[in-house]
Amino acid sequence: xxxxxRLLGVAAGIAAIAVLLFAALxxxxxxxxxxxxVVDVLRGRGVALVLVALLALAAAAFAGMxxxxxxxxxxxxxxHLLDRLHGGRAELRVDDASGVPAPLADAVNRLAADYAERxxxxxxxxxxxxxKLAEERDLLAAVLSDLPAAAIACSRDGRILLYTPRAVAxxxxxxxxxxxxxxxxxxxxxxxxAIVHALERLDAAVARDExxxxxxxxxxxxxxxxxxxxxxxxxxxAVNGFFLxxxxxxxxxxxxxxxxxxxxxxxxxxxxVEMLRDYPEMSAQERRRFVEVIDQESxxxxxxxxxxxxxxxxxxxxxxxxxxxSLLQSAMSAAVGAAVALPASLPPLWIAxxxxxxxxxxxxxxxQLPAGERQYRLDVGEDGRYLRLMLRWSPPQxxxxxxxxxxxxxxxxxxxxxxxxxxxxxxxxxGGELWQRIDGDExxxxxxxxRTELPDDDAARAGVAVPAPQMFDFSTQSLRLSQAGAxxxxxxxxxxxxxxxxxxxxxxxxxxIISLGGIRVVGGRILSREVFESLVASTRRIDPAAQKVHxxxxxxxxxxxxxxxxxxxxxxxxxxxxxxxHNAAFDLRFLEMQADATGTxxxxxxxxxxxxxQVVYPVEQGHALELLAERLGVSVLGRHTALGDxxxxxxxxxxxxxxxEARGIHTLQAALEASRAVPLAKVRY
Amino acid sequence: xxxxTVLVADDExxxxxxxxxLLRQLGCAVKVARDGDEAIAMIRExxxxxxxxxxxxxxxxxxxxxxxxxxxxxxxxxxxxxxxxKGREAEIARGRAVGADVYVTKPFSTRELSARIRGMLxxxxx
Numbered sequence: 025x026x027x028x029x030r031l032l033g034v035a036a037g038i039a040a041i042a043v044l045l046f047a048a049l050x051x052x053x054x055x056x057x058x059x060x061x062v063v064d065v066l067r068g069r070g071v072a073l074v075l076v077a078l079l080a081l082a083a084a085a086f087a088g089m090x091x092x093x094x095x096x097x098x099x100x101x102x103x104h105l106l107d108r109l110h111g112g113r114a115e116l117r118v119d120d121a122s123g124v125p126a127p128l129a130d131a132v133n134r135l136a137a138d139y140a141e142r143x144x145x146x147x148x149x150x151x152x153x154x155x156k157l158a159e160e161r162d163l164l165a166a167v168l169s170d171l172p173a174a175a176i177a178c179s180r181d182g183r184i185l186l187y188t189p190r191a192v193a194x195x196x197x198x199x200x201x202x203x204x205x206x207x208x209x210x211x212x213x214x215x216x217x218a219i220v221h222a223l224e225r226l227d228a229a230v231a232r233d234e235x236x237x238x239x240x241x242x243x244x245x246x247x248x249x250x251x252x253x254x255x256x257x258x259x260x261x262a263v264n265g266f267f268l269x270x271x272x273x274x275x276x277x278x279x280x281x282x283x284x285x286x287x288x289x290x291x292x293x294x295x296x297v298e299m300l301r302d303y304p305e306m307s308a309q310e311r312r313r314f315v316e317v318i319d320q321e322s323x324x325x326x327x328x329x330x331x332x333x334x335x336x337x338x339x340x341x342x343x344x345x346x347x348x349x350s351l352l353q354s355a356m357s358a359a360v361g362a363a364v365a366l367p368a369s370l371p372p373l374w375i376a377x378x379x380x381x382x383x384x385x386x387x388x389x390x391x392q393l394p395a396g397e398r399q400y401r402l403d404v405g406e407d408g409r410y411l412r413l414m415l416r417w418s419p420p421q422x423x424x425x426x427x428x429x430x431x432x433x434x435x436x437x438x439x440x441x442x443x444x445x446x447x448x449x450x451x452x453x454x455g456g457e458l459w460q461r462i463d464g465d466e467x468x469x470x471x472x473x474x475r476t477e478l479p480d481d482d483a484a485r486a487g488v489a490v491p492a493p494q495m496f497d498f499s500t501q502s503l504r505l506s507q508a509g510a511x512x513x514x515x516x517x518x519x520x521x522x523x524x525x526x527x528x529x530x531x532x533x534x535x536x537i538i539s540l541g542g543i544r545v546v547g548g549r550i551l552s553r554e555v556f557e558s559l560v561a562s563t564r565r566i567d568p569a570a571q572k573v574h575x576x577x578x579x580x581x582x583x584x585x586x587x588x589x590x591x592x593x594x595x596x597x598x599x600x601x602x603x604x605x606h607n608a609a610f611d612l613r614f615l616e617m618q619a620d621a622t623g624t625x626x627x628x629x630x631x632x633x634x635x636x637x638q639v640v641y642p643v644e645q646g647h648a649l650e651l652l653a654e655r656l657g658v659s660v661l662g663r664h665t666a667l668g669d670x671x672x673x674x675x676x677x678x679x680x681x682x683x684x685e686a687r688g689i690h691t692l693q694a695a696l697e698a699s700r701a702v703p704l705a706k707v708r709y
Numbered sequence: 710x711x712x713x714t715v716l717v718a719d720d721e722x723x724x725x726x727x728x729x730x731l732l733r734q735l736g737c738a739v740k741v742a743r744d745g746d747e748a749i750a751m752i753r754e755x756x757x758x759x760x761x762x763x764x765x766x767x768x769x770x771x772x773x774x775x776x777x778x779x780x781x782x783x784x785x786x787x788x789x790x791x792x793x794x795k796g797r798e799a800e801i802a803r804g805r806a807v808g809a810d811v812y813v814t815k816p817f818s819t820r821e822l823s824a825r826i827r828g829m830l831x832x833x834x835x
């Protein structure tokens with residue numbers, strides 16, 4: 025119909041110009057005498073003539089415009105179509121009703137078909153190539169998830185790369201407030217200094233090319249629980265880090281009967297002796313029985329006397345004296361602010377020692393001494409099955425005996441942080457002893473440590489090398505916000521995608537959050553195991569309209585934690601990440617309203633999928649979550665629960681990323697600026 | 710006065726000899742269980758007036774036996790003396806937590822133990 029009108033316009037314009045030209049030519053073709061009367065007639069109607077000419081020109085211009093419009097009108101639609109094609113909708117084609125000229129439409133469609141085919145082929149190729157990798161990874165994941173061990177892999181800077189469920193359970197038992205997750209930092213759990221200390225030892229072991237390089241340490245969590253940790257190196261093409269194998273001390277101390285057994289023997293012996301002493305009138309048969317007990321237990325004890333040990337003794341890593349002393353030297357030099365001397369030569373001996381605890385002990389002792397200039401040196405001496413590790417200093421001065429007794433039994437502190445260990449416990453843990461004394465012109469703090477058999481160096485190296493554990497494909501650099509720099513690429517950031525359900529739609533009028541759900545996106549992957557989900561007790565009546573949507577009623581909220589409890593915890597959950605929500609202004613307003621009451625403010629950058637959708641689809645009308653999901657091919661499951669919506673939003677967000685990049689939006693700042701520029705950004709709640 | 714019954718649960722024959730002798734000298738009837746499961750069964754059967762419970766036993770530890778006693782309304786009132794070679798503070802606290810009336814660490818003085826038993830069973834001074 026419109027084409028006909030256009031055609032009519034074009035025809036009329038051409039006809040008008042043709043008539044005008046024909047008339048002019050006809051006049052010019054007449055002989056002069058015949059032309060004169062015509063010219064006279066025309067001269068008399070000059071104005072009319074100009075009007076006719078203008079009319080004809082206007083008709084011609086209109087015709088041209090109509091013709092051109094037909095040529096360009098389809099351009100925005102075609103561009104949009106091409107964008108979507110590029111964004112992954114390879115099945116889209118130009119259809120006949122689009123107004124695109126047939127040859128162009130054909131060319132575009134041929135290209136699209138070719139693109140679709142290449143995509144298919146490429147996808148199949150990639151799928152084949154990644155299948156094997158995925159299989160290995162799934163196998164590894166399955167093994168890991170069933171692994172009855174608490175293991176955590178971390179990059180060199182403490183970022184968690186992988187963890188086993190057992191590790192999460194163990195940590196939750198001692199530190200319920202700490203989140204363990206991919207991309208999170210292990211330093212939320214342990215003090216950096218303790219980890220760095222263990223890594224230094226690990227590096228030393230690797231440098232010595234030990235076949236089974238590793239280091240063990242007792243790590244105190246920030247809450248004060250003590251875990252035994254074994255560090256092994258983790259080296260891959262893209263990863264340089266460490267593997268942490270955690271054990272609770274309880275699970276380790278069980279199989280050590282040691283002292284407990286000795287006490288039992290003595291108990292049996294003592295009871296029998298006391299019976300003989302207290303009941304001399306007993307029968308000869310009874311007496312014989314007790315004497316038997318005494319004989320047996322005495323014999324057993326005599327054999328056990330030299331075994332020694334104690335049931336608080338720790339399982340320790342063997343280190344060379346040289347390694348231990350150089351570690352202690354650097355730590356002590358830093359602590360006393362002066363160089364601590366080492367002996368010129370050290371015996372090639374091995375001892376079982378926990379160097380972090382020993383360092384803490386030595387440092388704490390020094391801090392107890394009265395202020396004054398001292399010269400320190402470290403020394404070792406052999407003492408039968410033991411080795412004396414000595415810190416000596418002059419001028420000689422010791423803690424007075426009462427002070428010493430208190431110090432020996434009190435928990436140590438390291439940089440203001442209390443270790444759940446006393447010096448006496450550390451000595452006991454080593455199966456050793458601890459004393460101070462004056463030797464001539466020097467004072468000495470002596471730690472007696474049991475020697476271990478010298479391992480044959482060559483044998484240790486020839487032993488079966490344990491391959492470093494295979495790694496997940498964590499080659500993507502995922503960035504926590506605090507280390508991301510000024511304008512980080514969108515691809516590499518760690519996100520928390522969240523959603524709320526509320527009592528109603530008016531935060532300013534007192535509506536409240538009744539459900540909060542969030543999920544983490546790290547390295548372009550949605551981490552389905554790292555979620556936050558909580559109902560929230562509310563003092564406000566739930567609007568029936570809202571309840572219809574989310575289905576949460578007052579009975580479900582009874583006994584749930586209130587917002588003052590949930591929000592700080594959610595704050596921890598999304599710490600150091602960029603927030604993402606659909607129609608974020610709405611959710612943020614609710615969070616803002618609670619900021620004063622809960623003391624939790626969300627000040628990190630926020631991306632809104634509603635606004636990003638408008639950036640990507642300026643000509644499309646709907647940006648509601650369902651429409652967006654459909655447009656981007658995201659299947660919608662579990663909608664209208666906070667977590668369900670957060671997951672849908674996360675998938676949408678990941679699919680918007682390449683479309684944003686196609687528009688030159690690669691960084692966080694660019695995305696924020698583009699979001700601010702769209703009309704919907706003006707909406708306030 | 711009726712004779713009191715005391716159950717001794719310990720897998721160490723050499724301590725049972727002494728405990729059994731001591732309790733008989735106090736005029737008690739003595740039953741002996743060799744592991745945690747047997748202890749539970751015998752407590753149900755004999756309803757002893759006192760239980761001497763070793764912590765480290767096969768099958769069920771003394772902690773578990775004590776916990777089960779305290780969870781059973783019929784047996785809740787049974788007095789328990791825990792005997793153990795584990796003398797650490799944490800372990801004593803654990804014994805207290807599962808409801809032991811008295812926690813005695815090995816080695817112990819038999820005179821002290823018999824004084825405790827007499828007190829708990831309301832027996833006359835020797």
